[in-house]
Amino acid sequence: MLTGEQGYLDLSKYILKNGTKKHDRTNTGTYSVFGHQMRFDLSEGFPLLTTKKIPFRLIVSELLWFIKGDTNIQYLLQNNNNIWNEWAFKNWVDSDDYEGPDMTDFGIRSQQDYEFNLLYQEQMNIFKENILNDHVFAEKFGDLGNVYGKQWRDWKTSQNETIDQLKDVIDLIRNNPDSRRHIVSAWNPEDVPNMALPPCHTLFQFYVADGKLSCQLYQRSADMFIGVPFNIASYALLTHIIAHECGLEAGEFVHTLGDAHIYTNHVEQVKTQLGRQTRPFPALKINREKESIFDFELSDFELIGYNPHPSIKAPIAV
Incomplete structure (x- = not known):
């Protein structure tokens, strides 16, 4: 059984040794x-990799962006x-509105060509400034389509009604904790073609x-x-705050891939990371005065005792 950070490292090692070489959408x-599958006992610390x-x-x-039901990167x-x-940047540079230098395959080229990377960073800074300061531009190019937050909070039905899956699952945990229907899905086949990135973390289920x-x-x-280190911590945090609202302790986070x-x-x-020794997970401190998951802000969370090895930079495949 793959458990804790060592389980994550063991799976990474297994993939390097046994993984099949495959092509992918990004041409990387x-x-x-x-x-x-990996399992994390949340009573043993908050699973933020060390x-x-x-x-x-x-x-x-x-996570707060998802919880708000937001799909525009302006908040981020x-x-x-x-x-x-x-x-979002790709939406802009692929549009007729874009008049700058060619940004084709910017994710790969920016890692391989120093001169191109300077152009890319310049255009990205222009893009970010426009998102932050031009509301019309932000509405047009900052929105990623009906990604996670939209599906969690505002799932559109065939009857033109909406379902707040996150609110409903919290109510169900409170009122019928033994239900086997504590499920939230981000995978909406009708909306997938209109998303900047179809949901990678597609469905989650709670258990009391x-x-x-x-x-x-x-x-x-x-x-x-x-991605996975973020996903582990994000859903562990979601479990903690929903447990808090429902008057429960945090149990396990089970990650099925x-x-x-x-x-x-x-x-x-990855090889650099595998050469490092794990350290104890930190503790998570939550502002207990907040009662609802929908009221939390960035300042309501604190890590105690996080002592990781240095970060390791790597390119993102877009």
């Missing part, structure tokens, strides 16, 4: 395996969170036993080096 290439530094503030602001940029920039709330996530596509992969341009970074 991956080493891939299918169908694995073999490389993971920016907790970015995880919190992204206002909180100095740049993790979704590339997908012995006064504890556990969560299992099914993730169809799992970028082990960059479909296509678990390492990008070919992340191999050396």
